[in-house]
Amino acid sequence: MSVATDRRTDDLRGRHLLGIDGMDRSDLEEILDLTDTFAEIGRRPIPKVPALRGRTVATVFFEGSTRTRMSFEAAARRLSADTVAFNAGTSSLSKGESIRDTVEVVASYGADLLVVRHSMAGTAHRVAGWTDLSVVNAGDGCHEHPTQALLDCYTLRERRGSLDGMRIAIVGDIRHSRVARSNVLAFTAMGAEVVLVAPATLLPPAIGGWPVTIAHELDPILADLDAVYLLRIQSERITEGLIPSLREYALDFCLTPARLARMRADALVLHPGPTNRGVEISAEAAADGRSVILDQVVNGVSVRMAVLFLLLGSGRQLGAVDAGGSVEGDR
């Protein structure tokens, strides 16, 4: 518990966004409220403001990503920040450079904030301990992916007004999913009820403390759900023999047109992407009016603008004012 408390002091109000763990409802709502401001900028003829002019956001991805990186870079550009990108595949990492050296090199290019992704849980926390810069966790192994959870909450809130009392099923590979972990914390903090739906082999070994209910079958609960959150089946893990075959998984859990028809008319379908059509979601479900998958992508940029602005645009200079003193009323 003390870890969470310590981390809390470093979270958004301070310098980092490392996870949803340790944030309460008011912390989340502060970010979601601010996101409205940035969503409006995205709808302008010229969707750009000078708020972070002169700041540099570095994306440091030790693990592959298309949309998360593009989303962070789009968010930074809309705030007029510069971006530098580090790609594990094409870097000196393949020559044996350590994570710590890599981070120090990226920092010395003048970055003000690091967006970090790595296949090992806890990497963003380690990086935050090594550097004075702000760190945003863009996914660490099977641990957390906080900006994904924030954009999912924002998408649900945009459609429903509030998550209070919503019954949300998270379906699929919970075991390997950082998205599931962050979303369980965020959805429940925002007042929703979460059901995890997966074969026993795709649930984490120690799930006792999670504020969720478990179901091994999707069909019996489908008609009661306000939202279905489908996770990508990470085909790269199938070799472990956790499920017999993709075909058999799809038989029980794929959101087919038949299952879609049994869902409530006002239910929502979410997916963090990339989707495997025919495995966890059918093309028909993805294209259905209840699917908000594209909203999630659009909202991802707005939420990340809010996060970057909170970390770079407000805190530090506010501190400087307190120290320096002389700020006139400035009409």
Place this chain on the structure above:
Amino acid sequence: MAERERRQTPPFGGVFVSHARVMTTDDMGRAIRRMAHEVIERNHGVEELVVVGLQTGGVPVAERLAETLADIEGVRPPVGTLDVALHRDDIGLRPVVPEAVTDLTTDLDGRVVVLVDDVLFTGRTIRAALDALCDFGRPRSIQLAVMVDRGHRELPIRPDYVGKNLPTRRDEVVDVHAAGVDLGVMKK
């Protein structure tokens, strides 16, 4: 300055203590009526106008100005709101207030924008607003209407329509609200 904005702004953060009521509600109504006539005279009507209130203090003044224009001319020009927090040169010194929304759906190309704020002081808000407006289109011209011009400009900006010229000390605070205009100071 709107109450919630002042509450959250670090350099102030205190309590506003009024020394004098410099305008009453009636005075403000008369000033707005005069400004409305000036706007109409200068623009030969209201057909091409878009009235834009600056968040947060300028918004109610813009609404009253638009009402008065409609009252006189029979046509209400479109009214928008603009939040310039993200365009400021002192970003971070002032809070970004989620309730302070930008709502500018009218196409500004070729229109005459009347920018409205409650108090004109250093001119930095207006500088930011001019930047922001250019992201929404290319108005034929931009004119500036303010309830109170209190001086102390730091940029070459002047208003086109002024409710009241009010000489002030730099450390004083002008508060425009529904019941009138007060001159006072912030007490810790």
